[in-house]
Amino acid sequence: MNPLLVRLGQLESRRTIQTLWTSGSTKRAHWVCAECRAHKQRRGYSDEPLRWPGSNASVEQAAQEESRGPWGLQRERTISVRRVGSGELRSGERNQDERAARASGVEADFFDRNEASNVGAQETQHGSEAASRADVLWEQFEQDPSEHSLDTPDIDDETPETSIPKDSLLSVDYKTELPLALSRRSVDLTIRCLFSAAQQHDFGFLSAIPAPMFSAIINLVQPGDFLERLADAHMDISNAMAEHMRVAKMREIAFDYNRVILRTLKIRRVAGQTPRLEDYTTLLRSARTLRSFRSANTVWQSMVKDGLHPDTQCFNNYMASMVWNGWHNAGMRRKARVVPYTMKKRAAPKTRDTFRFGNYRIGKSGIKEKTMKTFSEMLAFGAVADVESFRILITACAREGDIKTVNAMLHRVWGIDVPAIMESRDEVSIAPTDFSDNPSMQPNEGLLATLAHAFGVNNDLPTALRVVDFVARHYRLDITRETWDALLEWTYVLTDKDSPGRLPWASVISLWNTMKGPPYSITPSLVMYNLLISNLADGNMTFQMIDRMNEALPLAQEDEEVARTARDRLIAALQEQQAEEVVEQVRREWEYARLIQRRNDFWLRNWIRMFLISVNQRKSSMSAAKAEQLLEIPRVLWEWRRFASDLPRYETATGFVEIELRDDEEGHNGAAAYANILEVMTQLKSQSRRYVGDTWMIDHEESEEIKRHMEKRRRMRRALIANGHDRKLIETSMPKYSAVVGELEDAKSLDL
Structure with a gap:
């Protein structure tokens, strides 16, 4: 078991990613040691730059530590030193529209964002300049100009109480109520106690909270079953439906709770205490649940700054928040589909062309490249990959339409030969690898849902059905309702007459009968009935x-x-x-x-x-x-x-x-x-008033603050569009102007 785990986690997984990086090529790469790889790297990473400052380094490397960031990466020299705002700390997401609006000054590489959190680069004050910048650079979960969000609280701000809105519910005896709230598992009262202590500058009380007690607080206030169920329900509720029902859109709910999570982290850090690794794991899982890469990036920087070593679960949560960023918004889900129009927009080189599609950008600095690079760093750092890690990679590759890499990865890791399955070869000869002795790599029901999504988003439902059935039978897995939901939804989408990979209209009914019949015997949900009835209406049945x-x-x-x-x-x-x-x-x-x-x-x-x-x-x-x-x-x-x-x-x-x-x-x-x-x-x-989410589900109205920020986003969008039109006008007018000037000069010379 141990040799197999090591092979899969560090050696074989690294080879897999190295050989699959380019277009799914399966050519076997030669393993090289860390020293050789430092001189000649294939994908731009090695063990050398990933060493922590001062750990196992040579004398020459130790002399260079002053110019390195928390991960030992070489930092570019800058003329001035200034405190970096929370918006600029998130350079890993490459927010294209913000960069077009103003120079961000961030690096392009994945781990370069960590150097912004270096203590030595954050000594100067950020007064009115940072405040004005934060007024424009407000939180934007899905990188969509129509999405309204606010600026994420800076975890290094020394006055966290100023960012907490005043409320009569914060007038509590937090010293007495906090232990009681934890014992009774009252989420809202726990949050109120923390925020009340921060507003009253009682950092002595906050710093005296024991580490186990703070871990209990983090586990209690993380997005639980309630928010996860809300998120699942909102997957079938469009923005128009939410406005009609007068309930908050999921992006608003996610942002509100995201602020709670980050403020909790900030309060702990300002109190002079360092969260533990399990606390950061919980915070990253919270960002993943909220589908917020910005939140995950902020938490990640804080963890790196504290000198903690992320484990596999931390990396998985971080990569998942990157891949599923903004997925609660129905508009973003449509843009992730691999069709010519969206792929063209997601690959456009100019910022103004990717304004609404930057969240799932493809090509250079795209979602696959960033996820692959993060995975490579995870392996180089010594973390062992598991089935969840490869599920995230499959999703990232599928978002860019790279099904060849998806197939190669399935064959390389689990021995699942997709072309052979589609050719209906003898299943005995193409049986996948048995991982019964290695639970971390044993395929699970989640892998089935990932496969349904990967092939569905690429308009290839027949492959999705065959592969899901093959994997489920060979690994004795149940096809969950989540997987059937995805299969039925993609079947319905692909029966549209203008859809790439179009299926016959009766495909939905055929899949419906298969799902309800033996051996699956699935009881349809109302969500499934909604898809079926819509399909019947399209066929005038x-x-x-x-x-x-x-x-x-x-x-x-x-x-x-x-x-x-x-x-x-x-x-x-x-x-x-x-x-x-x-x-x-x-x-x-x-x-x-x-x-x-x-x-x-x-x-x-x-x-x-x-x-x-x-x-x-x-x-x-x-x-x-x-x-x-x-x-x-x-x-x-x-x-x-x-x-x-x-x-x-x-x-x-x-x-x-x-x-x-x-x-x-x-x-x-x-x-x-x-x-x-x-x-x-x-x-x-x-x-039954509560501090967090009191108006989410009952007679909800957008706050004036959110409306102001939405208007600012609209103005920014209009400015970018106008700027693009002006630039195009100048580009087309200059040749004509030059030709006219040349003709006038020629005429003038003839007159002379």
Whole structure:
């Protein structure tokens, strides 16, 4: 086991990445020692520059330590020394639009960003200049001009209390309440105690918090099941839906909680204490959950500055936050697909052309190159790669359309021969490698989801289905609902008539039947029903839609009952004046259940709309049997009247039919009932008020601060576009101007 682990973790994994770096070439590279590799490197890294300052270094190297950063990397000499703001510390993300707006002064290499956190380079004050820069360089999770975020708190700021908004909820006896909050696992009260102590400059109390107690705080305040479930729900909620439902978009939720995480880290550092490695691992995992590479980069720099050695889990969380940065935003997910338009934009050399696509840039300084380079540094540093590490690499390569490298990696690491699988060769001869004695490299259900995403994003669903089935059978893995969701979603996307790699329209129904039948026997979720019904609507399968809608309706009714029960539990908890942590947990359950209910209502209304559109599109090919089926439409509309408009209308072969489902009195009664529900929700929110996320799910409105920053982003975008137009105008006008001037000079010389 041990030789196999060492081979896979350090030697074989390094060879794998070295041989797979260029276009999936599988030529075997020769292993060279660290000394030789320092002189002639293939991918620009070696063990020498990764040594910590003063560790196992020669005399000449020790003499050069003054000019090296925390990782021993050579630092460029600069004329002036200044404190680097939090926005500039994140040079690894290569924010193209910010660089176009002003010179960032950051390095291009991956680990060059760490030198900005060197203590010797951060001695001068950053007053009004840093404040004005922070006013422009605000937090931008998805590198999209439409995304509103604020500047991430600087973990080295010596006055963290000034960045914490004042609130009456911070008036707590933090010395007494903090231990109680930890024992009761009250997340909101724990955060309030920390922030209250910081606002009151009680750094003596903060520095006296024992390391195990701070680790417990970090584990408690990290994004837990509630935020992860919210993130999963928001994967199916567009920005327009969120605004319609008056709930916060996931990017706002992620940013709000990201500030909590970074402020917690900053408070600890300002108090003169160094977080432990397990604390940094938790913080990096939090950034990964929030899909924030900026947050991960800030935490990473703090960890490097403290001289801690990152392990495999730290590297995995860091790389995953890079690969999945901003994935909660539906717009960013669409831009990650490998289609000609998005690939052209993501590879454009000019900043103004990649303004909306910089998050998943391809080519030089692209997502694959940065992830591969980070992985190489991880191996050079001595960390052992596991299955999670290779899952991240597969995703990064797939985002750039490099399926050849994905196939080579699968074959090199696990012996999974994708071309042979697609050629239907004898499975005995192409059986993958057995890793039962090495759990860290044993394929798991997560690898199946990664494969579905990798081939799906490259418009190759047949390969995704065959490979997922092959891996699941040979490693005895269950195909989880997450994987089926991805497969069904990509099948639906690829049935579009304009989609590259288009599949037949009936592919969704075929996959649906396979999923529900043996041996899988998957019970479809409402998300799956939404995809199937949308596919049936695209094919004008009107009456098959009715059957599927009737199948899905009980699922929506179950979610509605869960939301009603959660609301009643919250009311009871408030009336009985139960403990604060109980009210906090019950309210979170109610908010999540209510979000799911409102999402379902939105979908069911959309089904009725698509149903009527499908009916109207069938009138030209009306037969006697189909005309008889139209008699069922009034019954369907009456049974679904809650989700239909007051006066639905559809067309038949002989004319239009309008059905009045409710009169004016019923309409007024419904409006009054809805107003009463809003009043009850407002009262519940006010009686169970919390410090973090109080308005996320109930009657949410964007703050004035966020609106101002959104307007600044719009102005920046317009300025970049105008600048590009002006530059193009000058470039096209100069030759004409030169020609006219030349003609005038020639005419003048002739006159003379």
